[in-house]
Amino acid sequence: MKKIFVLLLTIALVVVMVGAAFTAAFSDVEQSTGNTLTAGTLNLTINGADGKAAEEENLTVESLKPGDSGTARCWAIRNNGSIAGNLWFEITEVVNVENDLLEMETDAGDTTAGEGELGSQLMGTWKFRTSDEAEWQEWAPRYIDDMPNTPFGKEGFSEQVLGVLGQDESVEICLDYEFVSTEGNENNKAQGDGVQFNVVFHLEQENALNAESQPPSESQ
Numbered sequence: 001m002k003k004i005f006v007l008l009l010t011i012a013l014v015v016v017m018v019g020a021a022f023t024a025a026f027s028d029v030e031q032s033t034g035n036t037l038t039a040g041t042l043n044l045t046i047n048g049a050d051g052k053a054a055e056e057e058n059l060t061v062e063s064l065k066p067g068d069s070g071t072a073r074c075w076a077i078r079n080n081g082s083i084a085g086n087l088w089f090e091i092t093e094v095v096n097v098e099n100d101l102l103e104m105e106t107d108a109g110d111t112t113a114g115e116g117e118l119g120s121q122l123m124g125t126w127k128f129r130t131s132d133e134a135e136w137q138e139w140a141p142r143y144i145d146d147m148p149n150t151p152f153g154k155e156g157f158s159e160q161v162l163g164v165l166g167q168d169e170s171v172e173i174c175l176d177y178e179f180v181s182t183e184g185n186e187n188n189k190a191q192g193d194g195v196q197f198n199v200v201f202h203l204e205q206e207n208a209l210n211a212e213s214q215p216p217s218e219s220q
């Protein structure tokens with residue numbers, strides 16, 4: 001009886017093993033390895049300079065007199081990152097410097113020793129082009145003093161839209177100036193004065209639902 005039981009168990013094991021061998025007859029395995037997710041970058045450069053070096057890409061125009069005009073400076077603004085973004089810029093921190101309050105200025109009625117008048121007499125026109133062959137496109141001229149709180153180039157806030165700057169794309173942005181001749185002695189109030197400001201370029205992700213990216217000012 002015991003022998004029969006052992007024999008039956010052996011046969012049963014053989015049947016199971018043969019069955020197991022047949023179920024794994026054909027098979028195949030493939031694998032994908034080294035899977036990586038990486039964030040893209042939005043990185044502006046100004047005339048090829050980045051970060052602190054970009055701050056040095058500024059303009060200096062000296063010894064201006066009424067009637068003078070010209071191009072103060074052009075900047076090549078480039079998206080050196082890996083994803084596209086919307087470009088716009090703003091003028092911030094306009095400071096009118098009186099320097100010395102001269103006799104010609106006080107005679108003309110300049111009574112503010114701590115604040116210059118050049119920014120209210122110097123007209124600026126911002127313009128841009130997307131390539132050397134492209135037409136210049138301009139924003140409406142305005143005095144330097146009136147430039148802050150204007151999101152130049154931002155869709156819905158500006159008459160000219162800079163739009164999308166793709167990877168490795170660049171746009172040339174320039175500032176033309178005109179020292180406006182005024183009636184009477186008004187120009188004399190600006191003798192020796194100076195005006196300083198920052199130009200802040202923004203590159204923002206397309207379709208970003210970020211309320212903080214909206215400029216604080218009203219539309220122009």
Ligand SMILES: [Ca+2]
Binds near residue numbers: 043044045050051
């Ligand atoms: Ca940068």
Ligand SMILES: [Ca+2]
Binds near residue numbers: 116
């Ligand atoms: Ca003054």
Ligand SMILES: [Ca+2]
Binds near residue numbers: 098115117189190193
């Ligand atoms: Ca002055």
